[in-house]
Amino acid sequence: MNLSAEMKQVFDLYNEGLHLYKTRKFPDAKRKFQEALQIKPDDGPSQLYVERCDTFIQSPPPEDWDGVYVMTTK
Structure with a gap:
């Protein structure tokens, strides 16, 4: 996959954020x-x-949270 330097940076930041989120x-x-x-x-x-x-x-999720986000509104 060919990503521009800018998109690679976005991709890396997003993945870091996702790890921290989880x-x-x-x-x-x-x-x-x-x-x-x-x-x-x-x-x-x-x-x-x-x-x-x-x-x-x-409002932090419960201790047994598995990383899944549950929508509460439509």
């Missing part, structure tokens, strides 16, 4: 997703995870 480090994950958005402001997955991090920063 290990419940929501403020750190949010920062990584925001860094990705500084490079590519229309990156939908990073935008989505910023919102999810905000949700979990305000």
